[in-house]
Amino acid sequence: MRWDELSRENCSLARSLAVVGDRWTLLVLREAFLRTRRFDEFEAKLGIARRVLSERLALLVDEGILKKVPYQDSPPRCEYRLTDKGLDLYPVIISLVHWGDKHYAGRRGPPMLHTHKTCGHDFTSVLTCSECGEA
Amino acid sequence: MRWDELSRENCSLARSLAVVGDRWTLLVLREAFLRTRRFDEFEAKLGIARRVLSERLALLVDEGILKKVPYQDSPPRCEYRLTDKGLDLYPVIISLVHWGDKHYAGRRGPPMLHTHKTCGHDFTSVLTCSECGEA
DNA sequence: ACGGTAGGTCTTGTTTTAAGACTTGGTCAA
DNA sequence: TTGACCAAGTCTTAAAACAAGACCTACCGT
Numbered sequence: 001m002r003w004d005e006l007s008r009e010n011c012s013l014a015r016s017l018a019v020v021g022d023r024w025t026l027l028v029l030r031e032a033f034l035r036t037r038r039f040d041e042f043e044a045k046l047g048i049a050r051r052v053l054s055e056r057l058a059l060l061v062d063e064g065i066l067k068k069v070p071y072q073d074s075p076p077r078c079e080y081r082l083t084d085k086g087l088d089l090y091p092v093i094i095s096l097v098h099w100g101d102k103h104y105a106g107r108r109g110p111p112m113l114h115t116h117k118t119c120g121h122d123f124t125s126v127l128t129c130s131e132c133g134e135a
Numbered sequence: 136m137r138w139d140e141l142s143r144e145n146c147s148l149a150r151s152l153a154v155v156g157d158r159w160t161l162l163v164l165r166e167a168f169l170r171t172r173r174f175d176e177f178e179a180k181l182g183i184a185r186r187v188l189s190e191r192l193a194l195l196v197d198e199g200i201l202k203k204v205p206y207q208d209s210p211p212r213c214e215y216r217l218t219d220k221g222l223d224l225y226p227v228i229i230s231l232v233h234w235g236d237k238h239y240a241g242r243r244g245p246p247m248l249h250t251h252k253t254c255g256h257d258f259t260s261v262l263t264c265s266e267c268g269e270a
Numbered sequence: 271a272c273g274g275t276a277g278g279t280c281t282t283g284t285t286t287t288a289a290g291a292c293t294t295g296g297t298c299a300a
Numbered sequence: 301t302t303g304a305c306c307a308a309g310t311c312t313t314a315a316a317a318c319a320a321g322a323c324c325t326a327c328c329g330t
Contacts, residue, residue: 001182002285002319003158010246012235013165013228020231023138023156023287030148039308047136049288054309075296077307085238091262092234093148095226096155100147103220111145121266127226128263131256137288137316158318174277184319189278210327212276 019063020089024048028056029086030093032066037079065089091125098124154198155224159183163191165228167201167221172214200224226260233259 007018020026024046031042042053057080060066065086068078094114101110101124113122126135142153155161159181166180177188192215195201200221203213229249236245236259248257261270 011165012232012239012245012247014162014235015239016231016235017158017161021156021158021161023152026152026156027149030146040306043308049290050309051289051311052287075307088234088237091230091260092227094262095230096151097147099223099227100149100151102223104147104150110147112147116264116266116269118269119264119267121264123264123266125226126263126265126268127229128261129251129254129256129258130261131251131258132254133261134251134253175275185278185321186280187318210276 019059019065020092022056024052024056025060026093026096028053028060029065029082029089032080032082032086033090033093037081038077039080042080060086094125095127154194154200155227157191159187159191160195161228161231163188163195164200164217164221164224167215167217168225168228172216173212174215177215195221229260230262 003018006014009015020029027046028042028048031045036042036045039053039057042048042057043050046053048056057066061068061080063085064083066080067083069081071077071079097112097114105111114124115121116123128135138153141149144150155164162181163177163183166177171177171180174188174192177183177192178185181188183191192201196203196215198220199218201215202218204216206212206214232247232249240246249259250256251258263270
């Protein structure tokens, strides 16, 4: 099966992976969540090949996960920002991060803590049922 | 940056992706969650190349995400089952599935519903804070 | 001895990725 | 007004990963 056939499978996981399931896309999105916005910021922070970065950003814009927003007129320049669809990927990224924290953290604990702005605590994520609220 | 360097980055997302961030691994795990257990069941349900499947299963066993369990003596045969570490990936998979449901479902709605055994409702996932319980 | 089955490995050609040089349109300072 | 510089890419080449399918290895039953 090829990558582009995957997106036509009748399976939400396959369709999601057809978009974000490659080597780099989720790392690009992690940077976007950390407020990285410009081409060379992404390049510098990720160490990704420029060609691959260019391709991924274009794909993410195509899919409506990022949008290009002009930030100056001359020369005309754009930055990349998350759309609502992109923001919806937060649970995916946070679950992967917490899985990594749990199973690959070294002696010094997880590399980054996540603080819940509303309650002020560092948190891990708990997946709950939308109907009854249980874990 | 190469794939194996990624796993040495000081970032839980990068380390997670070094294991499950390729084209096939999460689809293999989806099948494992759906109780697929044997080499040719995986092959038949996924349409994956045998060489790639063999490589992925070996990696997942190496990482302690799947384990080989003998199910008959002669000829000796093993099946692949999720370990606790593997089961911990459920939130990742379910978030990806629900993201796909939300943004790529066709007219007929999502291809598969998830029922919470405890409360009996079809559910979507809600990510909540481990400290205060809010979404 | 023969065909079937489970679980792989090997080979070949195609795609993707990595690394880094090159391009384009514009600014700025001398 | 010329030359250096910048952001945001594109192009080239070699290495790595993948897809498809043929082949291999125990062992079973007949």
